[in-house]
Amino acid sequence: MSGDIISGKHREVAYWSWEVSTGKIKLGKAFSDFFGCKPGDFPKTYKESAPFFSKEDIGQLKETFQAHAGSHGETDFHCVTSHHSVDGEQTFNLQWRGEVIQWDENGEPLLMIGETTKTAQPEPGKVTWRQKAVLFQQMMEYIPDSIYFKDRQSRFLAINKACAEKFGLNSPEEAIGKTDFDFFDDSHAKQARQDEKQVMQTENPIVHKVEKEVTSDNASKERWASTTKLPLYDNEGQVIGTFGITSDITKQKNTEEELQRNDAMISKLxxxxxxxxxxxxxxxxxxxxxxxxxxxxxxxxxxxxxxxxxxxxxxxxxxxxxxxxxxxxxxxxxxxxxxxxxxxxxxxxxxxxxxxxxxxxxxxxxxxxxxxxxxxxxxITEEKEIYRINVRLKRQFQAIFDSVPNLIFVKDLQGKYLMANNAFAEFFGYEPENMIGKKDTDFGISEEKAQRFLEADKKVIKNNEPFFIPEDKTKHPDGTDVWHQTIKVPFQHTESNNPAVLSIVTDITQRKKKEAQLSNSLDIIGEQNKRLMNFAHIVSHNLRNHAGSISMVLELFAMEESEEEKKTLLEQLQKAAKRLNETITDLNEIIDEQYKNIHDEKKVSLGEFIDRTKQILTSDIDAHKVTFEENIPETLTFKYNPAYLESILLNLLSNAIKYRHPDRNPVIKIHAYTKGDKVHLDITDNGLGIDLEKHGDKLFGMYKTFHQNENSKGIGLFITKNQIESMGGSIEAESEPGKGTTFKLVLN
Missing domain, CATH: 3.30.450.20 (PAS domain)
Known part of the structure; x- marks a missing residue:
């Protein structure tokens, strides 16, 4: 049948080629016949072909081509697209077949050729054999009744999904070759075999036979069924077996028995x-x-x-x-x-x-x-009395309902308002009766927020318990923000007798404002305390470094006999005093501006500040033969708090000298660069190093020391980290005991 259709009047063929690399396409003249247009109207490139295809078909063609090209031709290029003629009067399908015939040296496709076959779509009302097969397969898959086919020995040839589930099988294929004796008790299986013999001999069907089914694995479980069986013929009209359909009528039988019992009970009841x-x-x-x-x-x-x-x-x-x-x-x-x-x-x-x-x-x-x-x-006298009392209570409730300042309303499980008091209606500028039947979105509430409220209402009904929303910000119709606190409780709507949710909303805007004021005050106090503590640490730590440097120079001066060396030491003492004076000046500026924001920075040169820090540490550098390897762009400047920057550099460089390795001269590497709007600074030494697995979580803690150095106070890194982070930056450490440490700074 299908071969006749392909070779008949419904089949037309056109040829095409596609230069994949350039996108150029060539279409045979038959394409103009397909679409009922002139050859010149057809596209010359792949991109121009979009109007002739649906979005889904273009995606299908692209996916099929990618599979073909990706497998280097192993996967066939074959797909079907749907089209309309230019005049819109004809609908047809195109079957595309092709292959890549030319590849480049990298295995990429260059040229593809193929043929396209036009097939008319089935006329309305006519069903193709393929469609019939699909329909039969769907019937076998989805019909809830048991469908089965048997040979002349009553062995199953095929069963549907419902029948397989009835037999307790994982798939219909497991039943092939088996008989009713494999699934039912002997009495039922024997009767079924007799019925099928009768159908095959007489070729007369058995229609709607009511019978009791008992499975072989559970004799105590009975099912009632209505069965229809018919003869199964081959192409020559010979009976080759039977087929049938069985409906489970157990519920129907049980219902009939129940009705009989009910009839007897009614007269008694x-x-x-x-x-x-x-x-x-x-x-x-x-x-x-x-x-x-x-x-x-x-x-x-x-x-x-x-x-x-x-x-x-x-x-x-x-x-x-x-x-x-x-x-x-x-x-x-x-x-x-x-x-x-x-x-x-x-x-x-x-x-x-x-x-x-x-x-x-x-x-x-x-x-x-x-x-x-x-x-x-x-x-119904009592019911009427209860109703009268309810009406009176409802009037009283309505009076209270409309007089309280709280927003009170009732909604059903579809989110529709069933009741609303005056306060709630006034909030949105409506009359209470005009709100009935509307939803949150009708009053300008966002879809997302309305859905969140609806989910909360459903939760109240499901759990049958109140639901509390501590706070929620709502936009008043006048544009101002209003804060509400809501309690939701289950509610039975008397008019519909359906479950609903009663919501009582309290305006907490004034409370939220006072909380915000209190929080702001606490933030200010906390920031002031933080600045005060930080400043105290800076004064203590920075001045101690300057004092130590001056003290060391004076000790060297007292021991030195050479006038030339004493002169040099005096010069160093003058520089140290100058640095101390500059530090005190910076600290005075911090004191003068203690109520200003910490981010009131100045433009600083990183190279200059490193040189200033080295001058402060000149005595230590000379005494311990410290070598510096610097990679700092000369033009690197940025805005930063000068006192903080000096403190940070002084801490890190003095630590690199203080915790030097006893077996080698200190080497300090300084590398700076910019990345985006951040300044990155890496300071590496070859000193003692730190066991980060053991001390990593305490590295930047206050009063934490990790080496037996009598001058260690354990606050330098704590101060440094706080200073960097207060400016919006970060600091990390990489270290290995006995090899040295690298501090990676990001200065914001």
Whole structure:
């Protein structure tokens, strides 16, 4: 069949080529016939071809080509696209086949050729064999009834997914070659085999046979089924087996049995319920009676069943005079329209006095033209009293509801407002009644926030417990920010009797403002304390370094006999005193500007500050023969706190000298560079090093020392880290015991 279609009038072929590297395409003349246009209208490049394809088809072609090229031709290039003719009157498919015939030295495709076959899409209403096969496969996959095919020995040839699940199999294929004896007890399997023999011999189907099924692995579990079996023919019309469909009717059978039991129970229950069942027969306006009334009529109407067996007048006589005409009219209207009868009315009883009753009935037209009604009447006096009390409480609740300043509202589980008090309506500029039925998004609340509120409401109903939202910022219609605190509780909407959520919202804007003021005050106090402590550390640490340097020069001066050397030492002493004076000047500036922001920086030159630091440490540098290797751009300048920068450099360079290795002269490498808007500074020494696995978490702690140096105070690195981070930068360390340490600084 498919070969006839391909070779017939529905098949047309066109040829094409594509220079992959340039994107040029050449299309055969037949393409213009396909689309009903001129050859000149066709694209000359791959990019120009987009209007002739859908987005999905372009993606499919691209994916197919990539698979073909990626496998170097091992994967076939074959796909189908859908198109319309230029005039829009014809719809057709194009099958694309091709291959890359030329590759470059790197294995990339250069030239591809192929053919395209046009096939008409099936006419509406006609189903192809392929479609039939797909439909059959879907039927086998999704129909919930068991479908099966058997050979002449009643062995399964195929079953559907539902049948496999019924047999407890992982897949339908597991049943092939097996029989009913593998799945059912012998009695059922034997009967099934007899039925299938009969179908094959007579070629007459068995339709909707109700039978009990008992599986072989669980004899106590019974199922009821309705089975239809038919003969299975081959292409020559010979019977080669059977096929059938079995529906599980266990629930139906159970329901039928349940109904039978219920019928027996109704007559007993009618004597116990707080009302009475009745059968009302309307013949004419002058003749109507109740051929049946349960014993409950004695309590509800203070009548006996036989009192109404010939006429309903005894009931009518007990109806309140203000309700009697309304009741009669409702009865006649139900009889006339055959619509269900339902009404609440009052009666005056000899013993109980005034009572409320509710009557219901379903009318049915009889063959003789009369009407039979099947109904029930019950006493609802207590219900009416509760309703009256509820109405009074509702009025009281509404008065409170509308007088409190809190925003109070009720929403259902679809997010629609069922109730809203005056305060809530005024917040959004609405009347309360105009908010009913609307959602949060109708009042300018974002979709994301509205969905969050809805999820919270659903959680309240699911858990049946209150939900507290401590704070939430809402945009007032006038544009100002308002802070709210919300409690949500489960609520039963009396009108719909559906679950809902009651929300009580309190304005906490003033509290939030006071909290913000308090937080700001604490931040200011904390910042002042931080600056004070930092300043104290700077004074202590920096002045101690200068004092130590001056003290060392004086000691050397006292020991030196050479006038030339004394002169040199005096010059060093003058420089140290100058550096001390500059440090004191910087510290005075910090004191003068202690209430200003710490980021009031000055433009500094890193190279100059390193030279100044080396001058401060001249005595130590000369005494310990320290060598510097510097890689600092001459033009590197940036804004920074000068006192902080001097303190940072002084700490790191003095530490590199102080913790030098005893077996070698100190070598300090300084490398600086910029990256983005950051200045990076690496300082490396060949000193003692630090065991970071042991002390890494304490490296920058206050009063933490890691070497037996009597001059170590343990605050230098603590100060340095705080100074760098307060300026928005960072510091890290890399170290290996016995080899040295590198400090990596990012100066913001």
């Amino acid at each position: 009618s004597e116990q319920v707080p009302g009475f069942f009745y059968l009302y027969h309307y013949v004419s306006k002058s003749k109507s009676y109740c051929p049946f009334a349960s014993h409950g009529i004695r309590d509800v109407c203070e009548l006996h069943p036989e009192d109404v067996s010939e006429s309903i007048d005894p009931i009518i006589d007990r109806i309140h005079k203000d309700d009697v005409e309304r009741v009669k009219e409702s009865i006649f209207e139900s009889i006339k329209t055959l619509k269900n009868w339902k009404i609440d009315f009052r009666v005056n009883l000899p013993n109980k006095g005034l009572r409320w009753l509710r009557g219901k009935a379903k009318p049915e037209k009889q063959p003789d033209g009369s009407v039979m009604g099947y109904g029930y009447i019950t006493d």
